[in-house]
Amino acid sequence: MTTLTLSRALNEGLRKALEANAKALIMGEDVGKLGGVFRVTDGLQKDFGEARVIDTPLAESGIIGTAIGLALRGYRPICEIQFDGFIFPAFDQIVSQLAKMRYRSRGAVKLPIVVRVPFGGGIGAVEHHSESPEALFAHTPGLRVISCGDPADAYTMIQQAASSDDPVLFFEPKRRYWDKAEVDTEGGLAAALPMDSARVLVEGSDLTLLCYGPMVRTCAEAAVAAASDGRSLEVIDLRSLAPLDVETIFASVRKTGRCVVVHEAVVTGGLGAEIAAQVTQECFYSLEAPVLRVGAYTTPYPPSRLEEHYLPDLDRILDAVDRSFGY
Amino acid sequence: MADPAGEDLAREDPAVLREYYRQMALIRAFELRAAEMYTRAKIGGYCHLNLGEEATVAGLTAALHAEDFLFATYREHGYALARGADPGRVMAELFGREAGLSRGRGGSMHLFDSQIRLMGGYGIVGGQVPLATGAAFALAYRGGPAPDAPAVMCLLGDATTNIGAFHESLNLAALWRLPVVYVIVNNQLGMGTPVEAAAAEPELWKRGCAYRMPGQRVDGNDVLAVRDAARAALDCARMERQPTLLETVSYRLRGHSVVDPARYRTAEETERLRREDPLPAFRHRLITAGVLDEETAAEIDSEADMAVAAAVDFADASPPPEGAALFDHVYATPAASMYRGLPGDPVAAPGPAAGPGPGSVGGPA
Numbered sequence: 001m002t003t004l005t006l007s008r009a010l011n012e013g014l015r016k017a018l019e020a021n022a023k024a025l026i027m028g029e030d031v032g033k034l035g036g037v038f039r040v041t042d043g044l045q046k047d048f049g050e051a052r053v054i055d056t057p058l059a060e061s062g063i064i065g066t067a068i069g070l071a072l073r074g075y076r077p078i079c080e081i082q083f084d085g086f087i088f089p090a091f092d093q094i095v096s097q098l099a100k101m102r103y104r105s106r107g108a109v110k111l112p113i114v115v116r117v118p119f120g121g122g123i124g125a126v127e128h129h130s131e132s133p134e135a136l137f138a139h140t141p142g143l144r145v146i147s148c149g150d151p152a153d154a155y156t157m158i159q160q161a162a163s164s165d166d167p168v169l170f171f172e173p174k175r176r177y178w179d180k181a182e183v184d185t186e187g188g189l190a191a192a193l194p195m196d197s198a199r200v201l202v203e204g205s206d207l208t209l210l211c212y213g214p215m216v217r218t219c220a221e222a223a224v225a226a227a228s229d230g231r232s233l234e235v236i237d238l239r240s241l242a243p244l245d246v247e248t249i250f251a252s253v254r255k256t257g258r259c260v261v262v263h264e265a266v267v268t269g270g271l272g273a274e275i276a277a278q279v280t281q282e283c284f285y286s287l288e289a290p291v292l293r294v295g296a297y298t299t300p301y302p303p304s305r306l307e308e309h310y311l312p313d314l315d316r317i318l319d320a321v322d323r324s325f326g327y
Numbered sequence: 328m329a330d331p332a333g334e335d336l337a338r339e340d341p342a343v344l345r346e347y348y349r350q351m352a353l354i355r356a357f358e359l360r361a362a363e364m365y366t367r368a369k370i371g372g373y374c375h376l377n378l379g380e381e382a383t384v385a386g387l388t389a390a391l392h393a394e395d396f397l398f399a400t401y402r403e404h405g406y407a408l409a410r411g412a413d414p415g416r417v418m419a420e421l422f423g424r425e426a427g428l429s430r431g432r433g434g435s436m437h438l439f440d441s442q443i444r445l446m447g448g449y450g451i452v453g454g455q456v457p458l459a460t461g462a463a464f465a466l467a468y469r470g471g472p473a474p475d476a477p478a479v480m481c482l483l484g485d486a487t488t489n490i491g492a493f494h495e496s497l498n499l500a501a502l503w504r505l506p507v508v509y510v511i512v513n514n515q516l517g518m519g520t521p522v523e524a525a526a527a528e529p530e531l532w533k534r535g536c537a538y539r540m541p542g543q544r545v546d547g548n549d550v551l552a553v554r555d556a557a558r559a560a561l562d563c564a565r566m567e568r569q570p571t572l573l574e575t576v577s578y579r580l581r582g583h584s585v586v587d588p589a590r591y592r593t594a595e596e597t598e599r600l601r602r603e604d605p606l607p608a609f610r611h612r613l614i615t616a617g618v619l620d621e622e623t624a625a626e627i628d629s630e631a632d633m634a635v636a637a638a639v640d641f642a643d644a645s646p647p648p649e650g651a652a653l654f655d656h657v658y659a660t661p662a663a664s665m666y667r668g669l670p671g672d673p674v675a676a677p678g679p680a681a682g683p684g685p686g687s688v689g690g691p692a
Contacts, residue, residue, distance in 0.1 A: 030517075034591055058525065059489045124372055126434055299653055
């Protein structure tokens with residue numbers, strides 16, 4: 001076991017992925033010499049060379065499109081989009097080509113591409129640099145959308161994503177890059193939880209709290225706070241947003257009878273809406289309260305002075321828990 | 328540096344030259360203080376400075392008429408100052424305060440002031456290029472070519488010439504003959520990547536050839552060369568509806584943003600930058616030509632420092648926006664179902680018209 005930051009854990013995971021498969025490549029803006037804005041790819045170009053860790057021009061559509069071409073010829077590109085809000089120039093390539101090509105070719109081609117996206121706010125970094133666009137991709141059939149919440153998952157999930165034969169949108173919780181935890185870098189991937197499984201992070205009996213990415217830590221803290229009020233919250237880190245591990249969710253809600261979904265993304269049309277609909281449909285007779293959602297308000301991402309009012313926090317999560325128990 | 332003998336300076340109005348120096352000194356003082364304020368956490372978000380680009384800023388803005396529209400990048404503090412924005416309001420915007428140019432909502436990267444026809448900094452690379460093209464289209468609709476017809480200047484960085492929107496915009500502007508001047512402010516680095524490693528044609532102005540768009544490269548450290556090239560290009564836009572792709576070459580003195588330590592730069596490069604710093608160079612040039620003496624130069628420098636100190640005080644005295652202001656201006660017209668779901672709001676609607684159904688916290692029902 002080694003103590004690593006989430007950023008460093010991703011770095012170690014990427015190193016493993018490059019070692020594991022000679023066809024794996026890293027490409028993106030300033031990922032080589034600079035080592036990435038968040039230093040996730042730090043040192044990899046030095047160790048693997050400029051042919052495998054490629055500094056690209058500033059051209060997101062070109063990066064993803066080129067990666068698709070590389071994948072068609074057997075390579076396994078791992079692309080970095082520097083910030084969440086920079087993914088939109090590449091949206092067309094992701095939605096129109098990356099997501100659909102396998103289906104369109106009736107399985108004749110595979111596109112083993114990882115698109116890494118630092119996402120979410122909490123670092124005072126304003127619009128384009130703090131956004132949570134994951135629902136747009138979870139809504140797109142053909143893509144796998146996953147997010148890690150802690151260094152251990154960061155280390156394994158980035159490797160699982162790199163070895164997946166499907167395109168994977170990998171959302172990295174930007175404000176947790178500096179969180180430290182013990183990571184097992186010796187054990188292989190065989191024993192690791194698959195990347196499309198949810199994880200019960202905290203077991204509880206009174207309410208199911210669903211979260212992913214940056215909200216995982218906040219929800220774990222909420223469970224501790226709620227315990228002091230005598231409430232036992234079950235915290236589930238969804239990890240995979242598309243496909244959703246609905247069985248783990250349903251089993252928990254059938255047990256607790258209450259469910260709150262938490263994400264940083266805007267509530268309107270967000271993943272919480274999809275989860276609420278599915279839980280309502282499948283767990284209707286177990287529910288003691290409507291499924292509640294906690295997320296960002298329906299406004300564009302605010303300037304940094306207003307960020308603390310905008311982002312879901314412990315108070316807003318506990319407020320939703322209170323509301324659920326009010327039924 | 329052009330004209331070491333000062334011959335071209337002799338043709339200039341000395342007061343105008345001193346004004347260029349004053350602008351450059353103000354930008355330098357402002358940006359150094361902005362960097363300091365960032366490290367003191369007075370400024371949130373990201374903060375990109377014009378340090379090393381002062382001659383380019385002063386030269387480009389000197390070429391603009393008051394009626395011209397300027398679209399900038401996220402490295403735009405200096406342009407706002409040079410176009411006449413009050414330093415206090417610019418600093419307040421950086422601080423995220425109510426007295427800022429955009430009442431603190433835009434921040435460092437999104438300075439906007441329609442009074443001075445600064446149509447925004449843009450926080451995402453290339454975001455401004457199609458917009459500037461559209462603004463030029465609007466000008467072409469409204470009036471014919473004339474020596475005093477307004478035009479658009481669109482700034483972009485060197486790395487922006489690699490994105491698709493740049494090429495789409497240049498094609499449209501050339502095809503439709505729009506009154507716009509695109510200016511590549513080439514500071515030789517796209518964050519940490521040198522131009523040569525990112526552009527297959529590193530003489531970036533030549534990229535206009537694909538659209539039959541004339542252009543040229545000028546020394547961005549030479550305020551007069553920048554001004555004259557920009558003026559000629561703007562004249563071409565005004566009178567012939569011919570867009571131009573201008574390239575100014577300078578070098579930023581610090582990292583990409585305040586938080587970038589610029590580790591990709593060697594000690595020799597840093598030393599060269601110090602030697603080629605446009606501000607002391609221009610000062611020296613003016614003093615040599617007799618336009619400025621040491622005493623006046625020191626006076627201008629100290630006035631710049633005082634103006635910036637006053638700007639910081641002004642920004643500090645302005646309140647930050649209230650939390651409830653988060654919801655202002657999301658829509659231009661009332662949006663009836665825009666539920667806020669703040670903690671403490673009733674869960675169930677008291678009546679048919681108001682608010683959400685149960686089950687939604689933090690967004691519309």
